[in-house]
Amino acid sequence: MVSTIADFEVKLVTNENNNSESCQAIIEGLEKELDRLNRKDDEQHDLLEEGFYTKEIFIKRNIMLQEDKERITTAIKNAGETLPRHIDYKELIATFTEALDSLQRDDVDPAIKNMLLKKCIDKITYSRHTENRTKYDNTPFTVNVQLRI
Structure with a gap:
């Protein structure tokens, strides 16, 4: 972020x-x-x-x-x-900064952190390329985060 x-x-x-x-x-x-x-x-x-x-x-x-x-x-x-969609970068900077600051602080309620992250993130995709799906599987996984812009 x-x-x-x-x-x-x-x-x-x-x-x-x-x-x-x-x-x-x-x-x-x-x-x-x-x-x-x-x-x-x-x-x-x-x-x-x-x-x-x-x-x-x-x-x-x-x-x-x-x-x-x-x-x-x-x-x-x-x-x-x-016509390309107008993007307000000032507003995006403020939203992302607020979410990042809340993640770094321990005194912020998790529900508020979640709400702020939802303003920034559109979708998160988790994938692991393996046939073995157990808790002992140490195959690396990928996380793709699609930001809300």
Whole structure:
């Protein structure tokens, strides 16, 4: 857990969430473009009603506009699905530090220690690669800890 806290501190200093911010900026740009296309759609309808466009011209231009709107909507949806989740490293550092401090102190209630560890650990997997499963088996085992990030 100590090395994980150090990793979080490095990521906090280097501001690793820049990728998330740039992806969010792309989505905002696409949404502005979609707003512009919606305004253009309204203008086309107004021009048809006022008689500046014939039905043929309106249909031709409206088809192109609807294709552009569909393309932008799909791009926004795809960008939203690939948007990385924002991670609050300050909060993670505080949570992991609090859990680590409680483990090192004897005066903390075990139920509180358990609760703090549950905030940090998602899953622990224990495995031993042997056929002999007795209490006298000294085969080394592995423990994989999956942290809650």
